[in-house]
Amino acid sequence: MPERSLRGIPAPVLLVLYLAVALAPLGIAYVRGGPSRPFLDDFSSALALVAFAMMLMEFVASGRVKTVSGRIGIDLTMRYHQLLARALLAFALIHPFLYTTPMGYPLPWDETGQLRLGLDGASIATGVLAWILLAVLVVMAIWRRRLPFRYESWRGSHALLSVVVSGLVAHHALAAGRYSQDPVMVGFWIVLLAVAVLSLGYVYTLRPVLQARDAYEVTAVEPVAERTWEVRLRALSGEGLAFMPGQFAWLKLGRHPYRITEHPFSIASAPQESPDIRFLIKEAGDFTGRIGETETGARAYLDAPHGNFTYMGREAEGLVFIAGGVGIAPILSMLRALRAAADPRPMTLVYGNRHAGQIVARDELAAIRQEMKLDLRHVLGEPPEGWRGERGQLDQRTLAHCLPPRPGEGWLYFVCGPGPMIDAVEDHLAALDIPASSIISEKFDYD
Ligand SMILES: Cc1cc2nc3c(=O)[nH]c(=O)nc-3n(C[C@H](O)[C@H](O)[C@H](O)COP(=O)(O)OP(=O)(O)OC[C@H]3O[C@@H](n4cnc5c(N)ncnc54)[C@H](O)[C@@H]3O)c2cc1C
Known part of the structure; x- marks a missing residue:
């Protein structure tokens, strides 16, 4: 099988692109804006402009666009999606309270919005509605598990509400925004709105056609x-x-x-x-x-x-796999591929379950151990009588006992399972002086 590597934009390039797009409206406003206003007014407009750009980029950073998540992985993509949503919500919530220029209908002789904020009934309505619905959208995502909805209902409403809020903000900005009425800024918003709508349209319409x-x-x-x-x-x-x-x-x-x-x-x-x-x-x-x-x-x-949970495209002298429960699935895929390729590298698998009935592919793993340089460690929380493997949880003590004594610098650690297990194992590995850059994790939930 030819060696493949992860596709997608590398993290540093993503960061630069993100900052460039998020800050672009400030650049446009600076170059093309009218006479300056009090600092707080311009600061408030800046928050709103950046928040809108961030909001539209959330569509692309929703975990489904491989160009974005291909290298950094779904877990990190979702963490940033959540973090940036909170940040843009904070910007949007603060923005209306900072203006010192009086509110009111636009005055025909005040073309640069010096004397009035230039809000009419419709733009006030869309602004207020967007402000409330954006808060609802983010709070519903943070408290998803506490809500009495099925995951699918939440996900459908999340996508729909995101489109509605973006539409409302677009109207509010284009109708009332001092800087958003400039033709260059209008062009910028149209392009960004198109990218957002297309990325959603791809997931819900084009992709099913391709899947069919x-x-x-x-x-x-x-x-x-x-x-x-x-x-x-x-x-x-x-x-x-x-x-x-x-x-x-x-x-x-x-x-x-x-x-x-x-x-x-x-x-x-x-x-x-x-x-x-x-x-x-x-x-x-x-x-x-x-x-x-x-x-x-x-x-x-x-x-x-x-996803980026793979040894392929990464240099490694040895591989450590740590699986909790069904987190063995992607690790089995890797072990099966390594076996098929007769990979000569040393490997360790630490596989934790509560009891023996939960162990998957027990015989196959034993056969892989026979054939390859695999140190196989089963860990059971509730071991049966006569159990000769490890006992307990995947904690620091168990890991210190199971992991290779002094793995070389070039070893990679793959950790997979439920979120809380990953967090705990990552902490234990850090306590064992394993560098974070050598640890690749896949969480089976995003929260
Ligand atoms: C990258 C990744 C890989 C995974 N691999 C495996 C695997 O190999 N084997 C396995 O058994 N499980 C795996 N899971 C977990 C699996 O996706 C969930 O257990 C499953 O979606 C639960 O659906 P449900 O309707 O049965 O349960 P529910 O009770 O509806 O959901 C339980 C939880 O699962 C998550 N979930 C539910 N539906 C979805 C969805 N459509 N999209 C995203 N998350 C959802 C939510 O956090 C939800 O709170 C993986 C999860 C992720 C993120």
């Missing part, structure tokens, strides 16, 4: 551990998916791809198994809870590959 041409068939659904299923798909085209071991896919099941219900799952098979593709799915809620009822022959659609 690239359908998969479910060829097997089998229980492989307690409440955990292996789902096997085959590409109907006969052409397999080009992915790197460890990456994940958005999966839709059903007769057609024009539905918004889709779920992210790591690919558990190796690329060498193409055109077959396997997932390990643990029952967690309404979709996964019924995965065992999926019939063979059912249609499936994938948006893939996503």
Whole structure:
């Protein structure tokens, strides 16, 4: 298999691009703005201009545009999406309270907005509504788990509300904004609005059309551990998916791809198994809870590959894998690919479960240990009598015991599982002096 590498814009370039777009309206306003106003007024306008640019960039930074998330990974992309949403909300909330120029209808002889803020009934209405709905949008995302909605309902409302708020802000800015009425600024907003709408349109309209041409068939659904299923798909085209071991896919099941219900799952098979593709799915809620009822022959659609959780394209003298529960899925994909490629590097797998019935692919892992330089460590929280493996949690004590004593500088650490487990393992690894740059994590939830 040819060596592949992660696609997407590198982090430093992303940062520069982000700052350039977020600050561009300030540059345009500075060059083309009218006579200066009191500092607080211009500061308030600056907050609003930057907040609007940030808001439109949130559409592109929603985790679905591979050019953005391809290198930095979905986890970091979502962390920034959430962080930047909070920051832009703060800018937007403060902005109306800083003006010192009186509010009021635009005066025909005040073309540069020196004497009045130039708000009419419609622009006040859209401004106030956008201000309230933006707060609702962000607060609903922060408190998503506490709300009595299904994940899918929340996600649909999040997308819809984002479009509505952007439309309201666009009207408010173009109708009342002192700087946004300048033709160059209008052009800038039109381009940014088009990028935002196109990125959303791609996810919800164009991508399903492409998926319809690239359908998969479910060829097997089998229980492989307690409440955990292996789902096997085959590409109907006969052409397999080009992915790197460890990456994940958005999966839709059903007769057609024009539905918004889709779920992210790591690919558990190796690329060498193409055109077959396997997932390990643990029952967690309404979709996964019924995965065992999926019939063979059912249609499936994938948006893939996503994510940067892979050893490919990275230099490493040795590899450490740390999996919690079903977090073994992308790690199995990597181990299966490394085995198929007869990779000679030393590796360690620390695989934590609560009890032995939850261990997936136990025999296969034992076989990989026989064939490769793999140090395999099972850790059980509730071990059965006579258990000879590790006992307890994936904590600092267990990790210190299981990890290679003095791994060279060039080792990479892959950690996968539920969010709280990842946070804890990352802290333990830091306490063991493993540099953060050597740790690559994949969280199975975004919160
Ligand atoms: C990158 C990534 C890879 C994953 N890989 C695997 C895997 O290999 N095997 C596995 O069993 N699980 C995996 N998960 C977790 C899996 O996506 C969720 O368990 C599943 O979506 C839950 O759906 P549900 O309707 O059954 O449960 P629910 O009760 O509806 O959801 C439980 C939680 O799962 C998350 N979730 C639910 N639906 C979605 C969705 N459509 N998109 C994003 N998050 C959602 C939300 O945080 C939600 O609160 C992965 C998650 C991520 C982010």
